Amino acid sequence: MLDLELLRRFVAVVDTRSFTIAARELRISQPALSQGIARLERELGCRLVERNRRDPSTGVLVTAAGATLLPEALALIAAAERAEARTRRAASSPRRQVITIGFSPGTPPALLDAALTSGADGIEVVAVQLAWGREHEALVDGSADLALLQYPLGAELPQCVLRELARVDRVALLPVDHPLAARPEVRLADLAGEPILDPGFEDGPVGFRELWLGLPRPEAAPIGRVVGPPKATVDEMYAFVAAHRGMAITTAAVPDVYQRGDVVARRIVDLDAVALGLGLLAGDRRAGVLRTASAMVERITAQGG
Amino acid sequence: MLDLELLRRFVAVVDTRSFTIAARELRISQPALSQGIARLERELGCRLVERNRRDPSTGVLVTAAGATLLPEALALIAAAERAEARTRRAASSPRRQVITIGFSPGTPPALLDAALTSGADGIEVVAVQLAWGREHEALVDGSADLALLQYPLGAELPQCVLRELARVDRVALLPVDHPLAARPEVRLADLAGEPILDPGFEDGPVGFRELWLGLPRPEAAPIGRVVGPPKATVDEMYAFVAAHRGMAITTAAVPDVYQRGDVVARRIVDLDAVALGLGLLAGDRRAGVLRTASAMVERITAQGG
DNA sequence: TAAAAATACTCCATAGGTATTTTAT
DNA sequence: ATAAAATACCTATGGAGTATTTTTA
Numbered sequence: 001m002l003d004l005e006l007l008r009r010f011v012a013v014v015d016t017r018s019f020t021i022a023a024r025e026l027r028i029s030q031p032a033l034s035q036g037i038a039r040l041e042r043e044l045g046c047r048l049v050e051r052n053r054r055d056p057s058t059g060v061l062v063t064a065a066g067a068t069l070l071p072e073a074l075a076l077i078a079a080a081e082r083a084e085a086r087t088r089r090a091a092s093s094p095r096r097q098v099i100t101i102g103f104s105p106g107t108p109p110a111l112l113d114a115a116l117t118s119g120a121d122g123i124e125v126v127a128v129q130l131a132w133g134r135e136h137e138a139l140v141d142g143s144a145d146l147a148l149l150q151y152p153l154g155a156e157l158p159q160c161v162l163r164e165l166a167r168v169d170r171v172a173l174l175p176v177d178h179p180l181a182a183r184p185e186v187r188l189a190d191l192a193g194e195p196i197l198d199p200g201f202e203d204g205p206v207g208f209r210e211l212w213l214g215l216p217r218p219e220a221a222p223i224g225r226v227v228g229p230p231k232a233t234v235d236e237m238y239a240f241v242a243a244h245r246g247m248a249i250t251t252a253a254v255p256d257v258y259q260r261g262d263v264v265a266r267r268i269v270d271l272d273a274v275a276l277g278l279g280l281l282a283g284d285r286r287a288g289v290l291r292t293a294s295a296m297v298e299r300i301t302a303q304g305g
Numbered sequence: 306m307l308d309l310e311l312l313r314r315f316v317a318v319v320d321t322r323s324f325t326i327a328a329r330e331l332r333i334s335q336p337a338l339s340q341g342i343a344r345l346e347r348e349l350g351c352r353l354v355e356r357n358r359r360d361p362s363t364g365v366l367v368t369a370a371g372a373t374l375l376p377e378a379l380a381l382i383a384a385a386e387r388a389e390a391r392t393r394r395a396a397s398s399p400r401r402q403v404i405t406i407g408f409s410p411g412t413p414p415a416l417l418d419a420a421l422t423s424g425a426d427g428i429e430v431v432a433v434q435l436a437w438g439r440e441h442e443a444l445v446d447g448s449a450d451l452a453l454l455q456y457p458l459g460a461e462l463p464q465c466v467l468r469e470l471a472r473v474d475r476v477a478l479l480p481v482d483h484p485l486a487a488r489p490e491v492r493l494a495d496l497a498g499e500p501i502l503d504p505g506f507e508d509g510p511v512g513f514r515e516l517w518l519g520l521p522r523p524e525a526a527p528i529g530r531v532v533g534p535p536k537a538t539v540d541e542m543y544a545f546v547a548a549h550r551g552m553a554i555t556t557a558a559v560p561d562v563y564q565r566g567d568v569v570a571r572r573i574v575d576l577d578a579v580a581l582g583l584g585l586l587a588g589d590r591r592a593g594v595l596r597t598a599s600a601m602v603e604r605i606t607a608q609g610g
Numbered sequence: 611t612a613a614a615a616a617t618a619c620t621c622c623a624t625a626g627g628t629a630t631t632t633t634a635t
Numbered sequence: 636a637t638a639a640a641a642t643a644c645c646t647a648t649g650g651a652g653t654a655t656t657t658t659t660a
Contacts, residue, residue, distance in 0.1 A: 001385060002388065004308070018615095019616095020614060028652090029651065030616095031615085031654095032652070035616095035617095035650075046393065050592045051614085053615060055660075059614095061590060061591070061595055062590040064593065065393075068391050069392040069395075072387070072392070075384065076381065076384055076385055079381055083381060088351065089373075090369050090370045090374075091351030091369065287357075287367055288369065290366055291366070325639060325640080333626070336626080336641075336643095338640095339641060340641095360635080
């Protein structure tokens with residue numbers, strides 16, 4: 001690996017056209033400079049300058065190799081100084097580090113509260129609401145450092161790490177005047193053929209679309225028509241159901257927070273629960289992000305247990 | 306100055322998330338790696354990684370400063386490797402070094418011939434014809450490494466070095482049916498009021514425009530109308546004169562080579578000679594260029610003397 | 611002969627290695 | 636208790652200095 005200090009000496013020699021003068025400028029002895037250039041030349045396996053003591057007006061000349069190296073050396077030195085300055089600045093910067101946590105519309109507020117207060121020593125956690133099912137995308141494209149998301153039990157997200165924080169049952173959102181609304185809970189068989197809100201996720205990770213369609217269904221109780229387009233907010237989802245366009249499947253956490261007189265939620269007893277967890281990029285090595293994630297997991301699992 | 310070797314170690318630690326594993330990969334001992342990172346951190350005055358031995362799944366974390374340095378370090382290492390490879394290639398490249406020598410249209414062929422055969426050991430000299438008066442520009446913008454050019458005696462060219470090779474008298478180009486064409490030579494007084502070809506050079510170095518206008522003139526024999534536009538070639542200059550648009554001043558070297566039945570050249574006895582010389586950038590440190598220039602000067606002055 | 615760079619030789623700073631301790635889980 | 640990083644300590648490489656020689660214009 002090239003030694004930037006030697007490159008700097010090489011530049012000095014070329015600039016001054018003299019080992020003696022360059023050595024004086026560099027505050028080292030002339031022999032040390034000679035040896036330094038020799039060291040660089042030895043590493044590169046070629047001569048960089050032609051020592052020309054005949055003509056003091058001409059001085060030291062640059063070889064073809066030296067002429068090639070010179071601009072690169074200047075660029076490298078400048079880049080190194082920039083890198084050093086930036087690193088120093090990043091370290092001493094008084095501004096707090098900001099970590100963004102994305103969450104989907106159905107996220108329980110308690111979870112979000114806990115997440116927002118998990119920022120430690122100089123770290124501020126900012127929440128960003130994502131569209132349904134955009135959590136993975138947000139992590140990958142960097143628009144969120146962390147994400148609170150719902151996912152099928154045991155599911156994996158490519159390039160991501162998932163830490164399960166809680167589980168919630170799935171519920172069916174139904175119009176209040178729907179025959180099934182009278183029951184305390186429902187089964188998939190009851191929902192056979194019911195039109196259902198399109199959850200989107202066609203291009204998302206495997207299993208996510210099926211989660212909100214309640215698939216797979218028993219053979220005797222097939223899924224009804226899937227009615228699109230997908231909704232971006234909880235509000236839209238409820239409006240869809242209230243308008244008798246169809247039912248929707250969501251988590252029990254949603255009706256805890258959001259209520260409407262014309263829509264009821266009924267637990268679907270024969271569907272698995274949904275995992276509610278924290279996602280982050282598998283390759284993320286940032287101390288602030290990882291520590292915040294740990295703090296969130298610790299805090300939420302503690303309060304949950 | 307940053308040590309690229311240490312940056313490479315820093316990258317390895319971040320990549321592997323472990324000092325122990327990184328040290329193994331780098332073929333050094335773990336304490337040597339610890340000390341190396343400590344050295345880098347000491348130089349930068351800040352921590353780059355957080356040693357986290359609690360959780361082996363998490364491993365070493367990157368601080369904000371480290372996150373800033375990481376991409377810069379990768380770029381620096383890549384740039385250094387590129388510079389090294391390029392320099393090596395430039396040194397071992399079998400292709401001959403090409404040096405371009407620019408010349409203006411009036412340059413004596415003997416001079417150009419001598420210049421073209423002055424390339425020594427692996428250096429090829431290529432001639433590039435320049436427009437009148439563009440020699441300085443060509444040197445500065447790098448389109449020519451050397452230039453053969455005419456200039457006022459004792460003139461200087463900014464950022465350039467001029468080596469005088471010869472002197473040539475100035476001549477007036479006149480139509481063959483011009484009254485002065487009958488004389489063997491002319492004086493400025495004879496040329497009073499004659500329309501003259503615009504030599505251009507308005508934005509060129511001082512003294513160059515005046516050279517081809519024959520300025521300063523005696524008060525009693527003022528210059529005539531300057532007729533533009535400037536001509537790019539000797540051919541155009543002769544055509545201008547043959548068409549009775551006006552006279553032109555050039556050097557005695559031009560009619561030596563270029564003759565036309567309807568145009569004659571007459572020496573202007575009371576104008577200084579013009580210097581014919583080799584120009585190159587003052588800051589040029591390339592051995593090939595300087596040696597070729599020396600060879601040219603030596604060869605041309607030898608044959609001229 | 612005078613300059614500039616290379617070489618000879620010495621010294622010591624420090625990078626790296628081994629052994630060990632510390633630290634956190 | 637274990638595994639990982641830090642620390643202690645030693646060694647030796649090699650970079651830098653002084654003195655001198657070589658080179659060439």
